[in-house]
Amino acid sequence: MIEVRELTKRFGAATAVDGLSFTVRPGRVTGFLGPNGAGKSTTMRMIVGLDRPDSGTATVDGRAYRAHPAPLCAVGALLEGRAVHRGRTARQHLLGLARTHGIPARRVTEVLATAGLSEVADRRAGGFSLGMSQRLGVASALLGDPAVVILDEPVNGLDPDGVLWIRTLLKDLAARGRTVLVSSHLMSETAVTADHLLIIGAGRLLADVGVDELIARAGTSRCLVRSPDADLLRAALTAAGAEVTAEGTGALVVHGTAAEEIGAIAASHGAILYELTPYRASLEQAYMDLTRGWVRFGEEAVAA
DSSP, X not given: OEEEEEEEEEETTEEEEEEEEEEEOTTEEEEEEOOTTSSHHHHHHHHTTSSOOSEEEEEETTBOGGGSSSHHHHEEEESOTTOSOTTSBHHHHHHHHHHHTTOOHHHHHHHHHHTTOGGGTTSBGGGOOHHHHHHHXXXXXXXXXXXXXXXXXXXXXXXXXXXXXXXXXXXXXXXXXXXXXXXXXXXXXXXXXXXXEEEEETTEEEEEEEHHHHHHHHHSSEEEEEOTXXXXXXXXHHHTTOEEEEOSTTEEEEESSOHHHHHHHXXXXXXXXXXXXXXXXXXXXXXXXHHTTEEEETTEXXXX
């Protein structure tokens, strides 16, 4: 489990992380979302001890990362896929990491296979594509068979097969009781991978919520209505306080009124309905609604 409490980090006059608190629990994939400059990468770096917070704490299973006697076996992290000596092969890179923790060489062979790198294990990492580098970074994160896995934008550079591999891997890790925290800007992929979301803006927590719950919040206030009495129905709905826009002949999009109320208004005015469909929002729409107005201008964080 990852616990972040009142975490704050400043770089000069800029506050990258601002009193951030959350818990990442085992057994589910937690997506870590936010606009560019929101503080996601800085938060992840503080969790694994690469940045020192100005105040607050970040612990993994009750300890700071540096306090774990074998950190690779407690936390596996991918924060930069190309953080590999270009002259070393994939196998040499992983063997070097393994020897620092007394991890047997057979584990290197296992994670190379898991990452789909067995055939290129003895090629120099400097010749790897971005996707192959990402796979090697994931293999490094899995090397110690850690209980906690932290991945920053793991699907960058991956082809569709690689994206499917990451998705399956994350779900499998969570199903085996691991704590999984993964950042991404790909809402479509997050929607089918994550169970829970942490969304931040300007270094502050905006939402700590299940994926389905967030989508449901965004999707209950808009309905598509088709009716041969569209003009009559539009007038009645507008009089009842709804925001109504035309969506073609005989079609209306109604904002701010539940489907049940629309049906009742239609019945009371004798309007025939051919269709009454609540929109199910996408994760992207729900995310954009939540983060709209949270922007970074240079070194200042502004919430509109």
